[in-house]
Amino acid sequence: MLAPLTNQQSHEDGSLSDDELNWLSMRAKGGFGLVMTCASHVQENGKGFSGQLGIFSDSQIPGHKRLTDTLREQGSVSVIQLFHAGLRSPKELIGESPVCPSDNEKYGARGLTSDEILELKNNFINAAVRAKKSGYDGVEIHGAHGYIICQFLSTKINMREDEYGGSLANRSRLLFEIVEGIREACGPSFLLGVRLSPERFGMDIAEIKWVCKQLIKDSKIDFLDISLWDYNKFPEDEKYGDKNLLSHFTGMDYGNVKWTVAGKIRDGSDVLRVLESGVDFVSIGRSAILHHDFPIKVLEDEGFTSAETPVPESYLLKEGLSVKFVDYMNKWPGFVNIGT
Numbered sequence: 001m002l003a004p005l006t007n008q009q010s011h012e013d014g015s016l017s018d019d020e021l022n023w024l025s026m027r028a029k030g031g032f033g034l035v036m037t038c039a040s041h042v043q044e045n046g047k048g049f050s051g052q053l054g055i056f057s058d059s060q061i062p063g064h065k066r067l068t069d070t071l072r073e074q075g076s077v078s079v080i081q082l083f084h085a086g087l088r089s090p091k092e093l094i095g096e097s098p099v100c101p102s103d104n105e106k107y108g109a110r111g112l113t114s115d116e117i118l119e120l121k122n123n124f125i126n127a128a129v130r131a132k133k134s135g136y137d138g139v140e141i142h143g144a145h146g147y148i149i150c151q152f153l154s155t156k157i158n159m160r161e162d163e164y165g166g167s168l169a170n171r172s173r174l175l176f177e178i179v180e181g182i183r184e185a186c187g188p189s190f191l192l193g194v195r196l197s198p199e200r201f202g203m204d205i206a207e208i209k210w211v212c213k214q215l216i217k218d219s220k221i222d223f224l225d226i227s228l229w230d231y232n233k234f235p236e237d238e239k240y241g242d243k244n245l246l247s248h249f250t251g252m253d254y255g256n257v258k259w260t261v262a263g264k265i266r267d268g269s270d271v272l273r274v275l276e277s278g279v280d281f282v283s284i285g286r287s288a289i290l291h292h293d294f295p296i297k298v299l300e301d302e303g304f305t306s307a308e309t310p311v312p313e314s315y316l317l318k319e320g321l322s323v324k325f326v327d328y329m330n331k332w333p334g335f336v337n338i339g340t
Contacts, residue, residue, distance in 0.1 A: 014054020016063030019322035028074035030293030039083035046084030068135030086148030138191020146201035156202030228263035
């Protein structure tokens with residue numbers, strides 16, 4: 001799977017650009033069986049970065065249909081990631097204070113009212129319906145990396161005292177309601193996934209595993225996407241330090257739910273190691289940027305090794321990144337050899 005990757009290539013109104021279409025379609029041509037879009041905001045005030053693809057308006061459907069038609073022609077499954085940045089929405093970008101489960105002075109964010117939570121839930125569901133109309137095979141709910149669903153799950157960020165705060169059951173209520181609503185609105189054959197991360201932003205590994213088990217038990221989702229930062233790393237929390245992060249999730253019974261992981265899966269040997277641990281499919285980010293045909297290269301050579309970084313800007317342009325995307329990658333330390 002092509003991991004959902006921030007690329008800042010689309011138009012500021014959230015509509016698809018030719019650059020983003022080219023970037024994603026090249027990955028489909030390159031053998032990625034599932035191509036996932038970047039995080040796409042379901043509300044205008046949920047925008048997380050400049051040049052972000054949106055799915056909050058029917059006016060964006062024609063662009064999405066261009067994308068899904070192209071990906072289908074290339075033989076790839078198309079999935080859009082549904083997203084709201086919450087307190088991580090830059091005020092200068094959205095023109096107002098960002099929103100959050102509860103007031104947050106550090107980020108200048110205000111807490112959502114009960115009516116606004118209902119609106120947020122419905123906007124996630126409506127975005128999924130919009131995605132289905134656009135021809136996507138499915139959606140993934142972004143519940144990781146400190147964005148709004150993750151903020152609700154967090155004991156450090158969510159200070160609500162109503163049915164959406166306090167206990168883990170309450171803090172995960174919004175996620176479960178969104179999942180249920182999308183499944184009801186889009187039907188049983190529409191792919192539905194959830195992305196979660198087990199660390200940082202107030203996440204606890206045991207709590208995230210509980211959320212995973214509930215999602216599996218409820219039988220409403222098709223896949224779980226666990227973002228590990230690095231599949232070899234050990235937990236930051238010492239109480240879970242008896243094994244690496246990946247091993248904390250390989251022992252779970254996933255039933256009929258497929259699961260994938262992301263996190264520094266860079267070479268053919270990494271792919272084999274992760275798949276042999278019991279993961280159903282791998283999510284590729286960094287190496288997908290470096291090689292539009294990474295899956296083909298690994299299938300042809302299990303020992304394939306990704307290009308060493310930094311790489312020249314000209315190299316990335318040939319791999320289907322636009323100038324805007326290359327400029328964004330310049331922010332990644334040691335990734336781009338600037339000016340070449």
